[in-house]
Amino acid sequence: MMLCFPYACYWIFKYSKEVAAGEAKAGITPTDNSIVNLLLYIFGFGIVSMLILQAQLNEIAKKQS
Known part of the structure; x- marks a missing residue:
């Protein structure tokens, strides 16, 4: 459990x-x-940081289609 938070921080970054x-x-x-x-x-x-990432991914997908 102690490793989950640092790994999640790394993943987000x-x-x-x-x-x-x-x-x-x-x-x-x-x-x-x-x-x-x-x-x-x-x-x-x-959850807000994940929503920001998803919004950016949606913009990429919209641009490519």
């Missing part, structure tokens, strides 16, 4: 960076929300 790279690849101006998402997760608003 890493995939926020990857989504920003995906935005750049799709031709969208990349928005790097990695620090914002990490802070939201640390302070108990993890």
Whole structure:
């Protein structure tokens, strides 16, 4: 259980960076929300950080279709 929180923080930070790279690849101006998402997760608003990631992924999908 002790390893779950640090790994989740790492996951949020890493995939926020990857989504920003995906935005750049799709031709969208990349928005790097990695620090914002990490802070939201640390302070108990993890669902909000996941919603931000999903919104960014939706924009990438909309641009590619």
